[in-house]
Amino acid sequence: MLGNLVVQALSGLASAASLFLVSAGLTVIFGVTRIVNFAHGSFYMLGAYLGWTLATNLPRGHVPFWGGVVLAAVIVGLVGVVVELLLLRRIYKAPELFQLLATFGVVLVVQDAALWIWGPQDLLGPRAPGLRGAVYILDSRFPLYDLVLIGIGIAVFLLLWLLFQRTRFGILVRAATADREMVGALGVNQRLLFTGVFFLGSALAGLAGALQVPRESVNLQMDLAIIAEAFVVVVVGGLGSLPGAALAALLLGQMQAFGILVFPQITLVLVFLVMAAVLVVRPYGLLGRAPAGHAASLAPVEPPIAPLSPRGRLVAGVALVLALLAPLVLADYALVVMTEICLAILFAATLHFIMGPGGMASFGHAAYFGIGAYAAALLVKHLAAPMELSLLAAPFAAGIAGLAFGWFCVRLSGVYAAMLTMAFAQIAWSTAFQWVDFTGGDNGILGVWPPAWAVPKPVQAWGTLILCLGGAFLLRRAIFAPFGAALRAQRDSVLRAEAIGIDTMRIRWFAFAIAAAFAGLAGALFAFTKGSVFPTYMAIPRSIDGLMMVLLGGVQTVTGPILGAIAYTGLHEQLMRVTELWRAVLGAIIIALVLFFPRGLAGLGARS
Amino acid sequence: MLRLSDLHAHYGRAHILQGVSLHVRPGEVHVLLGRNGAGKSTTMKAIMGLVPPTSGGVEFLGQPIAGLEPFEVARRGLGYVPEERRVFAELTVAENLEVGRQKPREGLAPWSVERICGVFPSLAAMLKRPGGRMSGGEQQMLTIGRTLMGNPRLVLLDEPSEGLAPVIVDRMADAVRALRAEGMSILLSEQNWHFASRVGDAASIIEKGAIVWRGSMAELLADEAARGRYLTV
Ligand SMILES: Nc1ncnc2c1ncn2[C@@H]1O[C@H](COP(=O)(O)OP(=O)(O)OP(=O)(O)O)[C@@H](O)[C@H]1O
Ligand SMILES: [Mg+2]
Numbered sequence: 001m002l003g004n005l006v007v008q009a010l011s012g013l014a015s016a017a018s019l020f021l022v023s024a025g026l027t028v029i030f031g032v033t034r035i036v037n038f039a040h041g042s043f044y045m046l047g048a049y050l051g052w053t054l055a056t057n058l059p060r061g062h063v064p065f066w067g068g069v070v071l072a073a074v075i076v077g078l079v080g081v082v083v084e085l086l087l088l089r090r091i092y093k094a095p096e097l098f099q100l101l102a103t104f105g106v107v108l109v110v111q112d113a114a115l116w117i118w119g120p121q122d123l124l125g126p127r128a129p130g131l132r133g134a135v136y137i138l139d140s141r142f143p144l145y146d147l148v149l150i151g152i153g154i155a156v157f158l159l160l161w162l163l164f165q166r167t168r169f170g171i172l173v174r175a176a177t178a179d180r181e182m183v184g185a186l187g188v189n190q191r192l193l194f195t196g197v198f199f200l201g202s203a204l205a206g207l208a209g210a211l212q213v214p215r216e217s218v219n220l221q222m223d224l225a226i227i228a229e230a231f232v233v234v235v236v237g238g239l240g241s242l243p244g245a246a247l248a249a250l251l252l253g254q255m256q257a258f259g260i261l262v263f264p265q266i267t268l269v270l271v272f273l274v275m276a277a278v279l280v281v282r283p284y285g286l287l288g289r290a291p292a293g294h295a296a297s298l299a300p301v302e303p304p305i306a307p308l309s310p311r312g313r314l315v316a317g318v319a320l321v322l323a324l325l326a327p328l329v330l331a332d333y334a335l336v337v338m339t340e341i342c343l344a345i346l347f348a349a350t351l352h353f354i355m356g357p358g359g360m361a362s363f364g365h366a367a368y369f370g371i372g373a374y375a376a377a378l379l380v381k382h383l384a385a386p387m388e389l390s391l392l393a394a395p396f397a398a399g400i401a402g403l404a405f406g407w408f409c410v411r412l413s414g415v416y417a418a419m420l421t422m423a424f425a426q427i428a429w430s431t432a433f434q435w436v437d438f439t440g441g442d443n444g445i446l447g448v449w450p451p452a453w454a455v456p457k458p459v460q461a462w463g464t465l466i467l468c469l470g471g472a473f474l475l476r477r478a479i480f481a482p483f484g485a486a487l488r489a490q491r492d493s494v495l496r497a498e499a500i501g502i503d504t505m506r507i508r509w510f511a512f513a514i515a516a517a518f519a520g521l522a523g524a525l526f527a528f529t530k531g532s533v534f535p536t537y538m539a540i541p542r543s544i545d546g547l548m549m550v551l552l553g554g555v556q557t558v559t560g561p562i563l564g565a566i567a568y569t570g571l572h573e574q575l576m577r578v579t580e581l582w583r584a585v586l587g588a589i590i591i592a593l594v595l596f597f598p599r600g601l602a603g604l605g606a607r608s
Numbered sequence: 609m610l611r612l613s614d615l616h617a618h619y620g621r622a623h624i625l626q627g628v629s630l631h632v633r634p635g636e637v638h639v640l641l642g643r644n645g646a647g648k649s650t651t652m653k654a655i656m657g658l659v660p661p662t663s664g665g666v667e668f669l670g671q672p673i674a675g676l677e678p679f680e681v682a683r684r685g686l687g688y689v690p691e692e693r694r695v696f697a698e699l700t701v702a703e704n705l706e707v708g709r710q711k712p713r714e715g716l717a718p719w720s721v722e723r724i725c726g727v728f729p730s731l732a733a734m735l736k737r738p739g740g741r742m743s744g745g746e747q748q749m750l751t752i753g754r755t756l757m758g759n760p761r762l763v764l765l766d767e768p769s770e771g772l773a774p775v776i777v778d779r780m781a782d783a784v785r786a787l788r789a790e791g792m793s794i795l796l797s798e799q800n801w802h803f804a805s806r807v808g809d810a811a812s813i814i815e816k817g818a819i820v821w822r823g824s825m826a827e828l829l830a831d832e833a834a835r836g837r838y839l840t841v
Binding site: 168171172174175178179181182183185186187188189190 | 656678679694697699754758
């Protein structure tokens with residue numbers, strides 16, 4: 001029994017060790033460059049693939065094996081440098097949201113690059129030479145390799161500590177983490193510092209990835225799986241704090257190790273719950289500090305929202321009439337695309353509602369879309385509820401989730417709010433993924449079909465068109481109503497809004513819940529048009545889809561999300577039809593958009 | 609040595625510097641006087657490139673430096689001591705000084721930690737202490753020392769006397785005079801007339817983002833009318 005506990009604690013340490021390696025790089029990069037690097041998980045995955053290639057191709061033996069691990073780390077470090085030089089260097093002054101998106105573009109490109117080079121199948125690497133066996137601790141078995149991993153984790157921590165305390169580079173990194181503008185004014189060329197930090201951070205991620213090869217299979221899902229956990233570690237520890245990352249990694253490692261004994265169903269949820277709890281009690285993490293002075297804004301500053309001009313109204317009216325007539329003439333495939341576009345419009349409009357007028361950011365908006373979809377599917381599946389009732393109930397479910405999650409999220413701002421919204425989305429996702437008995441887990445829920453009258457494609461197209469555009473229209477009305485005016489007032493200045501008697505926290509909270517409810521409606525409709533629901537409905541990529549639509553359209557225009565949703569869905573659809581590597585192309589487009597059109601498509605139109 | 613000609617700068621849409629012209633000669637302590645919000649700090653930030661000038665010129669040692677990045681300006685020998693001090697709170701005193709270190713500059717005796725401690729003896733006893741755990745006066749000494757470690761030819765000192773006890777202000781005045789004696793040029797922004805009059809050689813008065821008076825310290829001492837108009841609150 002005691003032996004069991006010790007072994008459990010040790011395996012917690014082993015996962016903490018690799019989690020620490022990944023998170024240390026992420027937190028140091030954030031500390032200095034203020035970039036939340038989504039691609040960090042991709043560097044980890046690249047490290048694993050490279051480690052696998054080297055381990056399988058080099059001769060057996062200690063020197064080739066460990067040499068290969070180090071080489072993989074160095075190569076990944078150099079890839080990080082290339083990304084920094086070509087992309088991030090140009091966007092250090094861009095709004096944080098765009099930086100996040102650009103790094104997500106890198107995620108997509110790396111994913112397809114890995115698919116193209118290594119193929120879709122899981123790869124199993126060789127065991128580490130001489131470390132195949134296990135040790136016995138109080139009669140319980142513990143893998144020798146994991147013990148080595150713990151040692152490596154500790155050694156890297158000590159080396160990093162020495163680097164940061166004893167070298168000029170380390171001192172500059174710590175100084176820049178506190179106040180990088182001042183470091184520049186003292187004559188330090190930050191470009192070199194940033195590139196150096198990127199090499200170090202990426203190499204650490206690569207090292208962690210390469211070290212996983214003897215433990216588990218290498219696959220294309222590693223990037224987003226690790227980045228979500230690394231975000232949690234970094235945020236819980238305090239963005240930019242290396243000891244914080246170590247502490248949080250230890251905490252999380254132990255929690256997962258023992259959580260699996262106590263609540264095997266909700267280990268993933270537990271992790272994100274801890275993060276939410278920590279952020280509410282200590283908004284800057286366990287060992288983090290409030291960033292000095294110059295807080296960058298999350299979204300770009302744009303001119304205030306204006307109602308449509310008479311000409312705009314005319315165009316919108318004609319478009320609406322055409323859309324209403326379309327189901328009479330379009331073929332089934334075109335109708336499916338049209339339905340998807342309508343759903344995307346509503347989804348984007350809800351996200352825009354909290355981002356544009358609300359001034360909040362959400363990196364987990366898919367949660368509410370997914371909760372709506374699951375609510376509808378579960379009602380159909382477990383209670384055999386009719387579609388009409390499910391469609392009515394789903395927005396309530398999503399709205400309640402929005403009230404619950406939103407209560408926490410509206411208390412934070414900037415990157416922290418973005419991370420918390422993502423954490424909640426991951427909670428929703430893990431529930432759907434892990435609670436197999438109730439939600440079907442990865443297999444989802446099938447057979448969520450509409451009643452006979454709603455099966456024909458034109459009927460579905462009309463139904464979604466009316467419900468989605470109706471929803472988007474209601475949100476638009478709300479933006480120009482007194483509620484929307486108060487919402488915009490608090491976005492522009494919390495102080496001034498409070499001075500005229502607006503309860504800013506409350507108004508943000510309600511806006512969040514309203515947006516969640518409408519997103520839930522979109523999700524439920526989606527469930528019925530597809531006939532099934534899956535955990536991916538709430539996964540990170542779908543949240544990013546929403547962000548892309550809103551940012552494509554421009555945050556501060558009311559028509560923006562509509563244009564953005566149409567453009568993005570159309571693009572997505574076309575890309576998937578013409579190329580296998582559509583992710584890479586999409587990623588490249590995202591990167592190009594951030595680089596060249598930081599104001600979005602609607603901004604483009606406004607300027608010309 | 610440092611010449612600003614018709615310098616303009618904005619914060620967003622707010623037009624803060626509306627044509628600042630100013631000339632600091634080698635080896636002089638030039639005091640930039642003005643009330644709260646007159647634009648003293650903004651002038652210094654514009655010189656450093658921390659607030660990019662929107663028009664006008666900045667010339668240092670005969671070279672135009674407007675439009676350069678702050679680190680490039682610093683590397684040309686312009687040291688900046690910010691008003692808010694901006695000590696790195698988690699770094700020790702010795703580490704703070706290390707951040708400021710730059711290559712020795714031709715024709716100047718290089719600054720070292722020992723030499724800084726010679727100017728500010730109280731720092732010597734606290735080299736291992738984190739910057740966050742120092743008094744305001746000690747932090748002020750540290751920021752000046754940190755900037756000196758870059759071996760500057762000219763130092764921009766933004767209100768070094770702000771919020772300090774009279775004894776410490778005296779110590780600052782001594783330090784400024786000691787630096788001047790070594791040949792350092794200094795542009796010093798001040799509201800504390802008493803302090804400024806004790807250390808300055810020349811003065812410019814800024815109001816609403818433009819220079820409204822300039823002359824030698826002796827002239828300003830004699831011109832009671834100008835002092836009354838521009839300096840008393
Ligand atoms: N970051 C900023 N954003 C917008 N306006 C600013 C900012 N910093 C200063 N200002 C404005 O610019 C003007 C000049 O400010 P500055 O700090 O240069 O004055 P100062 O002469 O240094 O005053 P003080 O003696 O109080 O330090 C002021 O009106 C101030 O409100
Ligand atoms: Mg000032």
